[in-house]
Amino acid sequence: MAGWSEVLKEISETQTQQDYIRRKYLAELSDYTGRNVIAYYSSWLKHPQANNTEICDADMTGFMNCVHGMDCSKGLDLILHTPGGSPAAAESIVSYLRNKFSFDIRVIVPHMAMSAGTMIACAAKEILLGKESSLGPIDPQFNGIPAYNIKKEFEEAKDDLAKNPQNAQYWAIKLQQYPAAFMKTAIDAITLSDELVREWLGTCMFDKDKEEDKKAIDEIVSKLNEHDDLKIHGRHLNAEFCRDIGLKVVMLEDDNDLQDKVLSLHHAYMITMDTTATIKIIENQNQKAMISSLRGV
DSSP states (O other), rough: OOOHHHHHHHHHHHHOOOOHHHHOOOOOOOOHHEEEEEEEEEEETTTOTTTTEEEEEEHHHHHHHHHHOOOOGGGGEEEEOOOOHHHHHHHHHHHHHHHHHHOEEEEEEEEEOOHHHHHHTTSSSSEEEEETTTEOOOOOOEEEEEEEHHHHHHHHHHHHHHOOOGGHHHHHHTTTOHHHHHHHHHHHHHHHHHHHHHHHIIIIIIIITSSSHHHHHHHHHHHHHHHHHOOOOOOOHHHHHHHTTTTTTEGGGHHHHHHHHHHHHHHHHHHHHHHHHEEEEEETTTSSSSETTTTTT
């Protein structure tokens, strides 16, 4: 495996552009697996306040660019490093990729694929994780506030006012921070995340028509789309947790050559993110890419 230092040294000594190094490792991974590879990387860890680091509708252009000209019969390995983003955008991306690759999609997470990134991972036939990889809860957020907390606060107000109507002014002040119909919006967001992941799990990783698989899907969705146990939206769910709740996880450590190629590629992307103004890259093994930076695309 080429580690962080080795990749950085290779870039410096060969005086080659970082694009070349990343694409070299992409091609090596594709050659090893015999599958198409698309890497989706965000620099949210380096630029947490930057726009366009999350999964959004604009990403579709990058995916369409990468898929164009591919032999889709070879399947797809989608490498994700993302904080998450819009469930609606994730839905569009999953629909597009499934139409192209006939459900032959694996998701590889070298480090982190949170929130809507976890939702996309649940649409794959299997998820490849390392011991240090993490998925995350899929409970929706509104400006950093969990939808579950919003729902719970309204429910507490309803229960309290039924017993203590004299507290009406207190709840009026407390709940005026939310716009009209906001509780319904929060509930709809929770329901959407639940329905999308349930449908995706049941049409690829599992068979929703089998009773045993239905139980597995229920367990996975209940563990990922909740707040009471997980507490915070940024909770890191490691490979052991993901396996325990029923997700079909393949460990990168089970194939040393594959792990080496995935981690070399990951280091190349992280160096690009950490040493340039790049905030997002969607790239394939055929040197097609859409690269966004703080200065534009």
